[in-house]
Amino acid sequence: MxxxxxxxxxxxxxxxxxxxxxxxxxxxxxxxxxxxxxxxxxxxxxxxxxxxxxxxxxxxxxxxxxLEPSLDLLYSELNQLNSILEMRQEFNLKGEIQSGLGEGKYYISQEGYMAQFLDKLGISPYPGTLNIKIFPEYENVLRRIRSADGIHIGGFKDKERTFGGVKCFSGRIDGTGAWLIFPERSNYTDIVEIISDKFLRKDLKLQDGDELNIRVALDH
Known part of the structure; x- marks a missing residue:
């Protein structure tokens, strides 16, 4: 620009x-x-x-x-400066668990994604996502995370359709490893999708309406 x-x-x-x-x-x-x-x-x-x-x-x-492109630009610049100055970047996000539309299982299970998750993240995710609606007071933290580079998972095509790329950020929920995933070129939303090699709802005894704290690292 x-x-x-x-x-x-x-x-x-x-x-x-x-x-x-x-x-x-x-x-x-x-x-x-x-x-x-x-x-x-x-x-x-x-x-x-x-x-x-x-x-x-x-x-x-x-x-x-x-508008959103301006805010993304500013937070992207902030992340770059912190990286250049070698400042550790870890953040807390808080929100409420919500049920999704059931699409997470379909997308996560695609071989084009699964192979890259294993190669780049080192996990074979449970087929589905944990959806968290982030509280308004953490909106700027969420913007900063979304504007960072993350780990890129490339898009791909199959015989029927095209699947877009996503970027991932390492996180922890009550000591359990997880990854925040954000579709590239998507509009801003306060819903965060989380994947893990564990069935988080079952293992952490989570249900809709529970408040959740997520520790997110921008450094990998």
């Missing part, structure tokens, strides 16, 4: 504080960026066209909201 656009995203995030929305005029933004008002307007228009922000005019100011 162009540095000027990236810097504009950073400034907008700084001004928005703990939220993702800021009310600002082109002149005020120009002053923050150290550029002309015309240039700041051009940056905003370009970011809106590329779906990094959403903007509406309100009186003499603009309401600018940072």
């Amino acid at each position: 162009d540095y000027n656009l990236y810097n504009t995203i950073k400034i907008l995030k700084k001004l928005s504080g703990s939220g993702n929305t800021v009310y600002i005029s082109s002149g005020e933004l120009a002053e923050e960026l150290g550029v002309s008002q015309q240039t700041s307007s051009r940056f905003i228009i370009e970011l809106a066209d590329k779906k990094y922000i959403e903007r509406t005019l309100q009186n003499r100011k603009q309401k600018i909201t940072l």
